[in-house]
Amino acid sequence: SLDEDTNTDAPPLRSPTSLLLNHVWIAWGTRGVFQGNRRVVLQCQVDDVLLGTENYFDANKIFRIRAEDLQQIYAWQDDLNTRLPAGSAFKLEFAFNGNGILENASSPLLINVNTESTVALDYKKVPGTGTNRWPASFSTAWTGLTADPLFAFLTASQANQNRVNWVTHTFTHENLDDATTYDVTCEIQTNVKMAQQLGLVGKAWWSPNSIVTPQISGLFNGDTLAALTAQGLTTAVGDNSRANLVPADKYQFWRSNTSTSNYNGYTVIPRSPTEVYYTSDTVDQNVQIYNTIYGTQLGTSTWAQILERENARVIPMLLGFRHDPHMFHQANLRNIDQPSVTIGSKTGRLSILQQWVENVLAKYTSLVSWPVQSMRMDDLAVLYRDRLARETCSISTSFTVTSSVLTTISISTVNACKVGVTLPLGSIPSGTGPWTTEKIGNEPMTVWVNMAAGSTASIPLTGGVAWA
Helix, strand or coil, X not given: CHHHHHHHCCCCCCCHHHHHHXXXXXXXXHCCCEECCCCEECCEEEEEECCCEECCCCCCCEECCCHHHHHHHHHHHHHHHHHCCCCCECCCEEEECCHHHHHHCCCCCCCCCCCCCXXXXXXXXCCCCXXXXXXXXXXXXXXCHHHCHHHHHHHHXXXXXXXXXXXXXXXXXXXXXXXXXXHHHHHHHHHHHHHHHHCCCCCCCEEEEEECCXXXXXXXXXXXXXXXXXXXXXXXXXXXXXXXXXXXXXXXXXXXXXXXXCCCCCEEECCEECCCCCCCCCXXXXXXXXXXXXXXXXXXXXXXXHHHHHHHHHHHHHHCCCCCCEEEEHHHHCCCCCCEEEECCEEEECCHHHHHHHHHHHHHHHHCCCCEECCCHHXXXXXXXXXXXXXXXXXXXXXXXXXXXXXXXXEEECCCEEEEEECCCXXXXXXXXXXXXXXXXXXXXXXXXXXXXXXXXXXXXXXEEECX
16 A cells, blocks of 8 residues: 555655655656555644643642633634645544542542552563552542533533543553553543543544553553453554554554563554653743753754754654654643744744644645644544554455556455555546545545455546556
C-alpha cells in the first residue's frame, strides 16, 4: 500500500524533501491509480484532564484548566480548521481522570490512594501478585458534583464537551505497572461511572474501547492487560521514547506477549512524546525545563528554537503518514491569562499546545495542501487493525487496459481485509459493487473494497483512465 511505499523507497526517511519527491514519483509512476490511500493524521492527546498539576519549580502551585481556557480552545479549533486545507478536521482528544471532579467539588467520597510507581519502568509483574491500593469498599453515590466548575461547564450543554474527543485515563491516575486486578478494575469502572455522570458514554465523541494508561504504565503487567480486556478496553497507547514499547514496524501496533508482559496479544498504538512537558503551563516554564534537560548538549535554547526542532521531528512523521498520537497534558492548555503571541498566521493568547500545533501546521501547509484529520482513539485503533489485516491478506491487483484506456481494476486476496484503491482526480467507479467511496476535501477518491478470504472484486471505471 501507499503507506509502506512512501516510506521504503526514498532514503533518508526523515528528510521532508525525499518524502515529497517520493510522493511525486508515486503519483507520476502510477498515473494516480494505486493500491492504498493518502491520509495525514495529527492526533494530539491531552492527558490528566480534570486533575490539577503541580508546578515543576514550586510544588505548592497547582494549575488546573478553567472553563474559560476550554472555551478559547474550542474557538481556536474552529478557526484553525478554516485555515487548514479543505477537508481538514483537527480535533483534540482528552484523556480524563474523574477523581479530579471529586477533589474540586470537595466531595467526601474522594478516592485517596498512592498513585505513584514503586517499580522500574521495565518491571514485569508476576501475575496474581501485588497489594491492593484501593479500599475494599467505597461509594460512588456522588452528589454536589456541579460544585466543581469544570463539571458544571461540561454538563451544561453537549456543545461544551463534544468539541473534543474523550478517552479514559483511569479514575485516580494510579500507576498500573504493579497494580492488582482489583485496582485496575476499580480504576476503570469508576471512571466510566464518572463518564456517565458527565454524559459522555454512548456519545460519538467517546471511545469506550480504548485507554491512555497513566504514565503509559501497566503494559508489562499481565494482570493490568487482562483486567483492561475484561472491561472492554482492547487498545492502549505507548511511548516512542521507550525502546521496549516501539514496534519493529512503526506503522503497526506494539503487541504484548508472554515474554514482555505475561500476556499475549494486547494492542498498543505507538505514541510520540513532545518537548512540551506535563507540568508546563507557561512557555517560560517549558523553556526552563528544556534547558535543564538539554542545556549541556545544546546550550541555552529559545522557545523558537525548540519549536523549530519539533518541526524537524514531526513534519517527516506527517509526510510519511505516521499516525502516532502526540502526547500533551492538561497544564499545556492554559491560555486565557497568557501574553498574546504570533505563531505562523495566528495571533492571540495561545497555550503551549496551541503554539506547538500552529507551528507544526504552518510548516506543513507551506509544503503540501493535503487535509489534516484527527479521530477518536477507537477509530484510530480500527485504522491500525485494518492496516495489519492488509499486511497479511496477500493482495493482488491487476488492470484491464483496452485501446490505451484503463477500464477495470481487479483485486484478489487470500485472506479477508479492507483494500483501498486511489483513483486519479475526476475518476469514479461505475455502477455498484462490494465497495464504498471516500473523498476528503480536494483529495483523489479512494475506493474501499471489503474483501472476503479467497475472493476477487472488479472495479469498472466510468470513462476509464488514459493509459497510453
